[in-house]
Amino acid sequence: MNESFGARLRARLDACGPLCVGIDPSPALLDAWGLDDSPSGLERFSRTVVETVAEVAAVVKPQSAFFERWGSRGVAVLERAIADLREAGTLVLLDVKRGDIASTMTAYAEAYLDRGSPLAADAVTLSPYLGFGSLTGAIASAVANDAGVFVLARTSNPESAELQRLVAGQVVAGATAANAGATPFGPVGLVMGATLTEVEHPLTDLNGPILVPGVGAQGASPADVARLFAPVRHAVLPSVSRAVLADPKRLRGRVLHYRDECAAHLTPEAAGRR
Numbered sequence: 001m002n003e004s005f006g007a008r009l010r011a012r013l014d015a016c017g018p019l020c021v022g023i024d025p026s027p028a029l030l031d032a033w034g035l036d037d038s039p040s041g042l043e044r045f046s047r048t049v050v051e052t053v054a055e056v057a058a059v060v061k062p063q064s065a066f067f068e069r070w071g072s073r074g075v076a077v078l079e080r081a082i083a084d085l086r087e088a089g090t091l092v093l094l095d096v097k098r099g100d101i102a103s104t105m106t107a108y109a110e111a112y113l114d115r116g117s118p119l120a121a122d123a124v125t126l127s128p129y130l131g132f133g134s135l136t137g138a139i140a141s142a143v144a145n146d147a148g149v150f151v152l153a154r155t156s157n158p159e160s161a162e163l164q165r166l167v168a169g170q171v172v173a174g175a176t177a178a179n180a181g182a183t184p185f186g187p188v189g190l191v192m193g194a195t196l197t198e199v200e201h202p203l204t205d206l207n208g209p210i211l212v213p214g215v216g217a218q219g220a221s222p223a224d225v226a227r228l229f230a231p232v233r234h235a236v237l238p239s240v241s242r243a244v245l246a247d248p249k250r251l252r253g254r255v256l257h258y259r260d261e262c263a264a265h266l267t268p269e270a271a272g273r274r
């Protein structure tokens with residue numbers, strides 16, 4: 001039997017520390033790298049990031065939107081990046097933030113989670129706006145494929161608070177129920193921003209990983225992540241994109257810096273020191 005996503009993620013976190021690096025080839029970053037905003041620029045950018053971070057980051061998170069801008073040629077670059085990362089043993093979290101009625105979710109699950117799909121990743125981001133129950137089939141598909149899902153709970157952008165405060169409790173409860181009894185992690189992670197001022201829902205029973213974007217360009221630090229998520233530090237994956245991607249010459253140095261900072265604040269030894 002293959003290993004579950006939770007087991008593979010736990011092993012990777014233990015081996016590499018908790019950093020997730022995003023691949024977000026925006027027009028501004030392509031320009032900063034001296035690359036054309038074109039499929040070949042995308043290809044050069046993502047290939048460089050893949051080669052530089054594959055062995056350092058626990059998880060790599062390509063942002064699908066920046067590839068989709070170029071239609072099928074951009075998606076082909078994304079497929080290649082996913083395949084290269086998985087070949088290198090790096091876990092790939094594809095950031096697509098999908099959410100729809102159950103029957104359509106089945107098609108999204110086939111696209112991103114089915115082992116045989118050209119875009120199959122280790123995990124995807126999902127939106128629970130159509131109700132946590134609408135994600136049930138996608139979660140079942142993740143389990144069947146030893147993959148995972150990360151469901152938006154409290155996102156890092158300031159305009160999210162008013163709406164998400166009303167529903168985040170349901171998302172946390174849904175994820176907790178879906179993960180019950182699984183070890184070391186169940187298949188359902190949450191997404192919660194590093195920029196939050198507080199975490200309003202207890203996460204100690206979640207039994208799943210927590211993706212924490214907002215570190216770097218959005219203003220939060222690994223120390224903020226450790227403070228916000230103190231009771232579940234072992235389960236947290238801080239995610240950084242622009243702050244490491246800004247300058248190709250400093251890419252490796254910035255990734256190593258964030259890897260070390262995250263490990264210093266979030267590993268069990270760090271918790272013992274505090």
Ligand SMILES: O=C(O)c1cc(=O)[nH]c(=O)n1[C@@H]1O[C@H](COP(=O)(O)O)[C@@H](O)[C@H]1O
Pocket residue numbers: 022024063095125154155156157191192193213214215216217218239240241242243
């Ligand atoms: O799901 C995400 O990754 C995500 C959730 C969230 O709450 N906030 C957030 O910024 N993101 C994504 O994380 C990345 C953040 O990029 P940086 O701000 O450059 O580190 C982008 O790809 C966002 O789409």
